[in-house]
Amino acid sequence: MKLNENYKKLEDSYLFSTISRKVGEYGEKNPDAKIIRLGIGDVTLPLAPAVVKAMQDALCEMSVQESFHGYGPEQGYAFLKNEIQKYYARRDTQLEADEIFISDGAKSDLGNILDLFDADNTVLIPDPVYPVYVDTNTMAGRNIVFMDANEENGFLPLPDENIDADIIYLCSPNNPTGAVYNREGLKAWVDYANRKNAIILFDAAYECFIVERDLPRSIYEIEGAKTCAIEFCSLSKTAGFTGTRCGYTVVPFALERNGMSLHKMWLRRQTTKFNGVPYVVQRGAAAVFTEEGQEQIQQTLAYYKENAKVLAKTLDELGIWYTGGKNSPYLWLKCPNNMNSWTFFDYLLENAHVVGTPGAGFGKNGDKFFRLTAFGDKEKTIEAAERIKTLLSK
Ligand code: PLP
Numbered sequence: 001m002k003l004n005e006n007y008k009k010l011e012d013s014y015l016f017s018t019i020s021r022k023v024g025e026y027g028e029k030n031p032d033a034k035i036i037r038l039g040i041g042d043v044t045l046p047l048a049p050a051v052v053k054a055m056q057d058a059l060c061e062m063s064v065q066e067s068f069h070g071y072g073p074e075q076g077y078a079f080l081k082n083e084i085q086k087y088y089a090r091r092d093t094q095l096e097a098d099e100i101f102i103s104d105g106a107k108s109d110l111g112n113i114l115d116l117f118d119a120d121n122t123v124l125i126p127d128p129v130y131p132v133y134v135d136t137n138t139m140a141g142r143n144i145v146f147m148d149a150n151e152e153n154g155f156l157p158l159p160d161e162n163i164d165a166d167i168i169y170l171c172s173p174n175n176p177t178g179a180v181y182n183r184e185g186l187k188a189w190v191d192y193a194n195r196k197n198a199i200i201l202f203d204a205a206y207e208c209f210i211v212e213r214d215l216p217r218s219i220y221e222i223e224g225a226k227t228c229a230i231e232f233c234s235l236s237k238t239a240g241f242t243g244t245r246c247g248y249t250v251v252p253f254a255l256e257r258n259g260m261s262l263h264k265m266w267l268r269r270q271t272t273k274f275n276g277v278p279y280v281v282q283r284g285a286a287a288v289f290t291e292e293g294q295e296q297i298q299q300t301l302a303y304y305k306e307n308a309k310v311l312a313k314t315l316d317e318l319g320i321w322y323t324g325g326k327n328s329p330y331l332w333l334k335c336p337n338n339m340n341s342w343t344f345f346d347y348l349l350e351n352a353h354v355v356g357t358p359g360a361g362f363g364k365n366g367d368k369f370f371r372l373t374a375f376g377d378k379e380k381t382i383e384a385a386e387r388i389k390t391l392l393s394k
Contacts, residue, residue: 050287091217176357183216318388
């Protein structure tokens, strides 16, 4: 009997546990401190009424024999896939409904998709990065090559012809940096992948935060992407589904390597290993894409976008360099006075009672950077921004 020894290579993730320990200890010693948390990556506003109503109706259907639903199609119900197809079409991106697979969220599929690839592939991952890409490949024993995302390239690295990658992770708008690729940037990646026979795993979990019309919200807005890219989307941040769980993954029919269709492989993988998303949840998800649902989620998104604006304005006034904020719920700022990110974390906690996320937790290139999020309460975000301004303008 042999275990998967690759698990020994995983680095323990102490980021959020260390943050919560430090905040807890500080709070105990300073019970009067009104600590504001701008470090969370979870949403705080509830589900839209249209979503709740659709789920209540679906639950009632389940209580009647004639409308009861048992096992569903693992790849998702047509009613939801059709809504998502129309959602893309409204942005002039044409997909077949069957190219869309319903998932329980982007994280699961980002990990599960690796079932389609041999362990003997080179994976290209930006640093800093959402840690799931690194850990899932480490578990499989794949060779990882990191590409530097930094101040010089605006945290948007472009392809290097000298690197031969097989699998490439791109996340735009990015977590943690909030940076967003423009069309030229994504086109460079698509052309590189097609030339090298590589596959891009494109994480679009934050596409709904893009406000600038000429920025791509899907990689399929770029010519050539259907022969080299898989796209992962999520209703977590779009519609407050972090606890409800639903997302979708697009695997184009045109995506083939060595005579094998990745679409067929993924369908086979999902129908074998995935149970599908509950009927009630898929009904709720479908309501997100109706006119009423879209109007309601836009109000919620506007609330978060306003928080991001408040934080961005403060950083602008302080003359602090940052990425994100405009087309993303994340702001990624350069720590003042050349502080490293944990030193700045302590400084902000102790002197402004504000909590953020040290960039070092996302990779070596995050060491001098710090992430703030716009998912908090409006009044608290305004208060935190004022405290940051007072502290850093001293
Ligand atoms: N991708 C990125 C970049 C994320 O930041 C997150 C969650 O924070 C996810 C994927 C996971 O999304 P989901 O909740 O749909 O699993």
